[in-house]
Amino acid sequence: MKKNQIKTVKGFNEVLPPESFRWRMVEDKFRDLLEGYGFAELRLAMLESTELFARSIGDETDIVEKEMYTFLDRSERSLTLRPEGTASVVRAFNQYSFGKTSEINKLYYVGPMFRYERPQKGRYRQFHQLGAEVFGEASFYQDAETLVMLAQLFHTLSVEGVILHLNSLGCEACRPAFRDQLKSFLLDRQTSLCSDCQRRIQENPLRALDCKNPACREAVVGAPQINESLCDDCRDHFSGLCGLLDDAGLDYQVNSQLVRGLDYYTRTTFEFLAGDLGAQNAVAAGGRYDRLVEELGGKPTPAFGFAIGFERLMMLAGDKLAPLSSPFAALVPLGEAALRRLFPIHVNLNRDAQVTTLSFQQKSLKSQLKKADKDGVMYALIVGPDELSQEIAICRNMRTKEQTQLPLRNLEEALQELYHEC
């Protein structure tokens, strides 16, 4: 690395070949699955008004307090690179009045998110999420459909050992009472909590349940459980969902400590946890957020959504994907005249798929065949001065070493035919 070499900024990792091919395969599978369930893609802005995230994610959350890329632009507006996708989707849902044109809206997105954190395994400052949101459906059937769909995605990608953790956070009817109950529980044990949790008692007491500090974990043993104070509606919603998951044969663990780092969730919340991802073990997470659309200025609209960490998904799925396909044949010209003759055939054949390779560099037969072998082609089509004068091409089967002659005049059609045969 040269002294003045300019490099990517810290934590902004790029995806290079051949990894980029694998990303495309996984992304395509995600799109196919989601579109099969009636979702449509939204391609949204990556830069938003800071206020959007402060209002949706919650200004007491770690994300908003210390992890956002926030700056003033030349007009002194406070802008933020999006740290997650849901806020933007809800903003768009309201801005473009999706709710008025259709009862149910199912939307998905794929793209980079930005959080200013110390990078480590499975965590980057620019990372990518595959996410989806469903608006206008309050039924627990929707929660179940979405969770089963996610499990299907993992199955399609041969990702194993991912466990669904599930909880309900209640709604505005039952959560306030629980919060108060939890608050007084925590206040009694205030001195044994970490400083973060002491601060959280007032603004975000639920978060203390999820703290990983050993002292806090011990202190919250015996804390009031949210699922014991759910209202009847929330209880029915949660047990209805669990019943549907049982019917679908989808395993899950109810985890009453599971709290999301974002404030907007109500009722169902979940995480898909993977055993072999190290410390960053949540590969997908989400839940229901029935109040957020209204809080961001829209009509009251129930909603359910999730996001998948693309990098984390790739760590689980990456090496199980099908190998990359090879080009079918190598065109091997010897001399300028042969190259010139083969060029139009080459470009015509590659219109829809990579059928042929062609070197423009006048390399030796030996090195061209070497390259053809490395590329894994089925055939090499050799055309030199001798073949040109006889109007033929030598067609060498790279596996059997068998060589036949093809008329140069119909070479394009002959290759086309061979290609479609295999």
Next chain:
RNA sequence: GUGGGUAUAGCUCAGUUGGUUAGAGCGCAGGAUUGUGGCUCCUGAGGCCGAGGGUUCAAAUCCCUUUACCCACCCCA
């Protein structure tokens, strides 16, 4: 923001108590075979030893500073 580790060729890594011109494997290029791939053999290109400073006759090696990367805490997808 807090710890720990690492930094030598495109990649993976050796490099002794400081001592001539810094090494291997893989990869890349060429040749052995004037027009036939994989195996083998030979040859070659490719390095400011992360950067800056210091100690020394002499530094990849010792000291200081700094940066980047990795892992963990934290947070989360």
